[in-house]
Amino acid sequence: MEPILTISNLTKKFGYLTAVKELSFTINKGNVYGILGPNGSGKSTTLGIVLNVVNKTSGDFKWFDGNTTTHHALKKVGAIIERPNFYPYMTATQNLKLVCKIKGVDYSKIDEKLEIVGLLERKNSKFSTYSLGMKQRLAIASALLNDPEILILDEPTNGLDPQGIHQIREIIKQIAAKGTTILLASHLLDEVEKVCSHVVVLRKGEKLYSGRVDEMISSHGxxxxxxxxxxxxxxxxxxxxxxxxxxxxxxxxxxxxxxxxxxxxxxxxxxxxxxxxxxxxxxxxxxxxxxxxxxxxx
The missing domain is CATH 3.30.70 (Alpha-Beta Plaits)
Known part of the structure; x- marks a missing residue:
C-alpha cells in the first residue's frame, strides 16, 4: 500500500476546547476515505491542518513518502473546503482560466475537466446563472485542473437538493474509478456508505473507528x-x-x-x-x- 497521507497523534486546541484529540490514521493510494461525524466532531479542523490553513497544536502529519514538504505536496492535492468562490459575471471557462494561471496549468485541461463534471455544454454561461449543484460541480472541476493525486472535499453535498446530491456522488465515484484518491468529510452516513471504501468515525475530535466500510457493516445482522x-x-x-x-x-x-x-x-x-x-x-x-x-x- 502506497501512503498518500499519514496522520499521527494530531491534536488541535482552541483555548479550552480540544477540536482534534490525538488523531491517527493513514490514507493509502486509490481509495475513497470518509471522515464521518456530526457537526463539531473535528472533521473540518483535521482537513484544515493537513491543508496548512489551520495550525496544529501537537502531533504530526506527512504527505506521500514523508520527504516532501507540505508546500510541494499540496501541488499534487485538489481541495474544496469552503463554498465555491468564483467571479459571478464571468463564464465557467473564464473562471477556470484564472485558476489555470494560478496553478500553472495549461488551458487545454479546462474542457476535459468540465466534461467530467457534466458542465461542458454550459461552459460559456456566467457563473451567476448556475444552480447551487452546478456551482459545486464547477468547484470540483477547478480542483481537478492540476490532475491531483488526492482530492479533498469538505461536506461536498451540503445544501443540495436530491438530484444535486446524486450528481455529486456519481462524479466522486467516476473520479475514484480513474485512480484518484479521495478524502471527504461528511456528517451523512448514507453518503459514506454509498461513496467510500474506508471510513474514519470521529466524535468530539476523537477517533472511534478506522477501517473499511464493508468490514464495519459486515456483521451477521x-x-x-x-x-x-x-x-x-x-x-x-x-x-x-x-x-x-x-x-x-x-x-x-x-x-x-x-x-x-x-x-x-x-x-x-x-x-x-x-x-x-x-x-x-x-x-x-x-x-x-x-x-x-x-x-x-x-
Missing amino acids: FFELKCNNQDTLVKLLQNNSVFGKIKVQDTLVTAFLNEPMKSDDFNKFLFENGIILTHLVQRKESLEEQFLQLTDKN
Whole structure:
C-alpha cells in the first residue's frame, strides 16, 4: 500500500476546547476515505491542518513518502473546503482560466475537466446563472485542473437538493474509478456508505473507528421477532451464544447474531423449543446502526 497521507497523534486546541484529540490514521493510494461525524466532531479542523490553513497544536502529519514538504505536496492535492468562490459575471471557462494561471496549468485541461463534471455544454454561461449543484460541480472541476493525486472535499453535498446530491456522488465515484484518491468529510452516513471504501468515525475530535466500510457493516445482522410468550423467547436467546445483544421494545424483540444463521434454521430452533413466532424478519445492520452502536459504547 502506497501512503498518500499519514496522520499521527494530531491534536488541535482552541483555548479550552480540544477540536482534534490525538488523531491517527493513514490514507493509502486509490481509495475513497470518509471522515464521518456530526457537526463539531473535528472533521473540518483535521482537513484544515493537513491543508496548512489551520495550525496544529501537537502531533504530526506527512504527505506521500514523508520527504516532501507540505508546500510541494499540496501541488499534487485538489481541495474544496469552503463554498465555491468564483467571479459571478464571468463564464465557467473564464473562471477556470484564472485558476489555470494560478496553478500553472495549461488551458487545454479546462474542457476535459468540465466534461467530467457534466458542465461542458454550459461552459460559456456566467457563473451567476448556475444552480447551487452546478456551482459545486464547477468547484470540483477547478480542483481537478492540476490532475491531483488526492482530492479533498469538505461536506461536498451540503445544501443540495436530491438530484444535486446524486450528481455529486456519481462524479466522486467516476473520479475514484480513474485512480484518484479521495478524502471527504461528511456528517451523512448514507453518503459514506454509498461513496467510500474506508471510513474514519470521529466524535468530539476523537477517533472511534478506522477501517473499511464493508468490514464495519459486515456483521451477521439481526432478527426482528414477535411472539405471544416474549419473556420465554428473550430468556432462550440470552442463554444461547449464537446471539449477542438482545433488544426489547414493546412487542418487538431484536436479536443480534454473533455468527451466521439462516432464518429457516432459526425458526426451526425456536419451534423445537416451544416458541411460535408471529413475526420474523432477518436484516443486515446498516452503517447507521453500526455508527449508533459505536457512539453508544463511547
